[in-house]
Amino acid sequence: MDLDVVLDQIHAELQPVIGSGKVADYIPGLADVDPRQFGMVVAMNNGDVHATGDADTAFSVQSISKVLSLALTIEHSDDEIWRSVSREPSGNPFNSLLHLDQEGGRPRNPFINAGALVVTDRLHHMTGDASAAMRDFVRRESGNDLVDGDPAVARSEAEKGHRIAAMAHLLASYDNLVCSVEDVLEQYFWQCSLSMTCREVALAAGLLARNGARADGTRVLTTSQSKRINAVMLTCGTYDAAGEFAFRVGLPAKSGVGGGILAVIPDVCTICVWSPGLGPSGNSAVGMAALDSFTTRTGWSIF
Numbered sequence: 091m092d093l094d095v096v097l098d099q100i101h102a103e104l105q106p107v108i109g110s111g112k113v114a115d116y117i118p119g120l121a122d123v124d125p126r127q128f129g130m131v132v133a134m135n136n137g138d139v140h141a142t143g144d145a146d147t148a149f150s151v152q153s154i155s156k157v158l159s160l161a162l163t164i165e166h167s168d169d170e171i172w173r174s175v176s177r178e179p180s181g182n183p184f185n186s187l188l189h190l191d192q193e194g195g196r197p198r199n200p201f202i203n204a205g206a207l208v209v210t211d212r213l214h215h216m217t218g219d220a221s222a223a224m225r226d227f228v229r230r231e232s233g234n235d236l237v238d239g240d241p242a243v244a245r246s247e248a249e250k251g252h253r254i255a256a257m258a259h260l261l262a263s264y265d266n267l268v269c270s271v272e273d274v275l276e277q278y279f280w281q282c283s284l285s286m287t288c289r290e291v292a293l294a295a296g297l298l299a300r301n302g303a304r305a306d307g308t309r310v311l312t313t314s315q316s317k318r319i320n321a322v323m324l325t326c327g328t329y330d331a332a333g334e335f336a337f338r339v340g341l342p343a344k345s346g347v348g349g350g351i352l353a354v355i356p357d358v359c360t361i362c363v364w365s366p367g368l369g370p371s372g373n374s375a376v377g378m379a380a381l382d383s384f385t386t387r388t389g390w391s392i393f
């Protein structure tokens with residue numbers, strides 16, 4: 091199978107709908123992104139990379155960063171994080187405060203905002219600088235020494251981030267943050283503002299397709315830890331559409347409100363697709379269609 095041809099076919103098939111969906115505008119720094127963009131990259135475990143469309147245009151990774159912060163946190167503290175964060179789908183919006191208060195400050199999973207705050211808190215505590223740890227990791231794996239957060243996006247989210255600030259304070263009230271609320275929010279906004287291309291995201295997440303190993307073979311996670319992250323991506327990675335996503339695509343995935351989706355085929359490859367318009371559940375509408383078409387055309391899914 092020629093994956094370059096497959097990707098070009100998907101791009102052509104989706105041409106009529108590229109631009110559909112609604113760009114996230116609750117973060118002012120994302121509101122002006124042109125929705126008529128589409129990029130898709132498949133990064134194979136053997137090092138081959140296949141791409142189509144705007145594969146080298148940087149976008150705001152937003153919640154896709156939560157996968158990387160989780161991986162680095164587990165690298166530093168083994169499975170400690172699972173004492174403070176659960177791994178059940180929430181059934182509530184990713185930014186909801188409801189369960190958190192009802193369940194004593196223990197977030198349902200690491201991919202809703204409350205869980206991600208706890209993960210970032212622990213990473214910051216253990217490394218002394220969560221953003222530096224993440225920056226080093228993504229630069230090394232993506233091969234681009236210039237990958238960084240976008241200060242304007244981070245600032246605009248901070249200015250409007252009353253709900254997430256409330257969430258961080260609620261976590262602190264339950265003693266589920268080690269660092270200060272201010273530090274955790276700063277680190278969280280920075281990681282969400284990471285500006286990366288589809289190619290860079292697919293390469294940076296390659297450890298999840300390689301059972302926890304970096305591109306050079308050195309280990310970040312054990313096979314079991316990598317499997318667990320993929321499992322949580324499958325059940326909790328695509329907001330309240332994880333069931334629909336598993337039904338249509340059949341892969342572990344994490345989406346972000348910047349319109350990117352990272353998907354993993356263990357032992358084979360990672361895929362990153364980006365198109366900014368979001369569907370009703372907050373996942374990239376065209377990105378989800380592209381992954382649906384990819385697994386249908388290739389027959390590659392975990393099921």
Ligand code: GLU
Nearest residue numbers: 152153203282346347348
């Ligand atoms: N920074 C965004 C927020 O906290 C991330 C949302 C997302 O991509 O799911 O609202």
